[in-house]
Amino acid sequence: MIAAAENVTVRFGERVALDRVTIDVPAGAVVAVVGGDGAGKTTLLRALAREVIPESGTVTSPEKHEMGFLPAGPGSWSALTVRQNLDFVGGAYGLGGDELRSRREAMIERCGLTVAADRLASALSGGMRRKLAAAMAMIHRPHLLILDEPSTGVDPVSRIDLWRMISEAAAAGAGVIMSTTYLDEAERAAHLVVLDAGRILVQGSYDDVHSGFEGTITRGAQPVRREWSWRRGRERHEYWPGESVQTDAPRVDPDLEDIVIAMSLAQRLRVAP
Structure with missing residues (x-):
């Protein structure tokens, strides 16, 4: 198991953001977290990324350098080009020289940004910038990939590119957990987690959720x-x-x-x- 949360409760003041949540993120699989605004999706992802400390329960996840995290925001530096963003993040994870260049160019090609490789991130379309952010989270080939609504507001073509990148990361052995507002995407995941007001309503494969x-x-x-x-x-x-x-x-x-x-x-x- 790449990551797990067991009976995790998180509070922000008087508000309970997560209420005794238990999930597993296995290697080579995509776990999709769905739910409305305020359901606790981002809090769950941040708890697994060790950015939020639970009040109770246990979180198991890899070391920071073995995780890739895509936040809900832009996820890139607007004053840097596509290549510069990838170089900066890759260098932070200890990549350099030919290995960094090779991985950078491969990621640029995989996310369809070749024509924009030397363009500032601020000049990219919303979909292109989101794909860049996903590539930045993946360039060091993390064991655990945490994606907060990676395709929200992204055009249909870019959504396809993003999902291919996510699927390839899982196929290479990463555990992937992502929140999404697109339920057609969630249906493709190996495991679904439905949250509401910090509680898990149901979880399992799509077939299990549907039949149950x-x-x-x-x-x-x-x-x-x-x-x-x-x-x-x-x-x-x-x-x-x-x-x-x-x-x-x-x-x-x-x-x-x-x-x-x-x-x-x-x-x-x-x-x-």
Whole structure:
């Protein structure tokens, strides 16, 4: 196991950011953490990166130089070029000479930045700058790769490039844990962790999460109980947690978005799904 959190609780003042969270990050696998704003995703990643000290519980992770961390912000220095950013980070991890040049050029090619290699980071598009930040986190080939919403706000083509880079890192043996707002990305991960208000609602493979979901989801223009519904396109989906369905509306085979929203509603409305 590359990294793990066991019964980890983190507080910021009176607010509980993580509540007895337990997860494993195995080598060669991608773990995706999903949840709404304030769910605890960033806190969990920062705890694994040893940037946040838990109030209780145990965190196991590699030494700092064996980790790569991509924060939610830009993740690069705007006054440096693409090559200079990679050289600076690579040098900080002890790389130099031909090895650094070789890795730098390989990363530039892998993330599609060859034409922009000598451009300042401040002059890059949002997607290009995010790919640069990911390359900076990966250049030293870390054992643990921690990515905080790497593709948020990134164009579809750059999202594909980013996911390929992440998959290649895992295939090379790294343990990868990433938060994401894109549930189609989360479905590709080997392991899902669904957080809400600092608690794990469910975790496992996508197939496990889908097959273990209890209750019924219906769709229609007018829900019976609006507080249990959410908009999907031109319709509203409504969750019926473990009770008789009080509508003739068509049933839905839930996708991950439906499951995450339904379980979050059940948690907040204090009804066990």
